[in-house]
Amino acid sequence: MSYKAILIDQLNACYHDKSWFIPLHDILTDLNAAEASYVKNExxxxxxxxxNHLIFWNEKWxxxxxxxxxxGQNSVNNEDTFDIDPSNLNDVEWRKTLHRLKTVFSDWNRALEDSEEHKLTREIPAYFNAPWWGVVSNLCIHNAYHIGQIMLLKKSMKHT
Structure with missing residues (x-):
């Protein structure tokens, strides 16, 4: 199996393929804006x-x-990637956010499918000489980590 096939499998497991955990699409599909923006504790x-954080980093990479x-310069304040506009907390904006999430996962799939295998083995000098396959794999791990958080937040809403 190629790096490309493994990475596509990881991305799809995160977004829409049922695997070891419920994929992001399935977790989010039945939430409305009020539920999606709910914060239990300050x-x-x-x-x-x-x-929004997942969209930011998936789009950036x-x-x-x-x-x-x-x-090599990263001027992003990671905390800013979680920002939401309090004046746009409505179902229309939530659906736009979900569409943007779907788009970035689809675009990743397309980019990987269109890639030559050797691109994934190229090292990135400005990023610790990490190979592209390693960076994309770690992006998937990052996605999975936050998917777990999202699932726990969703479950906790049902118990309040």
Whole structure:
């Protein structure tokens, strides 16, 4: 099996294929904006905020992957990637967020399917000389970590 096939499998397990855990699409599909933006305790992130964080990092690394360029300077404040606009907490905006999430996972699939295998073994000098396959694999681990958080937040809403 190729790196490409493994990475596509990992991305799909995170987003829509049932595997070891419930995929993100299935967790989110029945939530409305009020549920997605619900925060039980001050200082915690809502499901919507975590989804925004996932969108940000998946889009950022996809952009880098397509351009085959990683800038060594990272001026992103990670906490800012969780931001949601309090004036747009409605079902229309939530559906737009879900569409953007679906799009980035679809775009990742397409980018990987269109890649030559050797691109995935190229090292990224500005990013610890990590190979692309390792970076994308770690992105999937990052996705899975936050999917677990989202599932726990969703379950906790049913018990309040």
């Amino acid at each position: 200082g915690e992130h809502s499901i919507w905020a975590i989804v 996809l952009e880098r992957y397509i351009a085959e360029q990683v800038n």
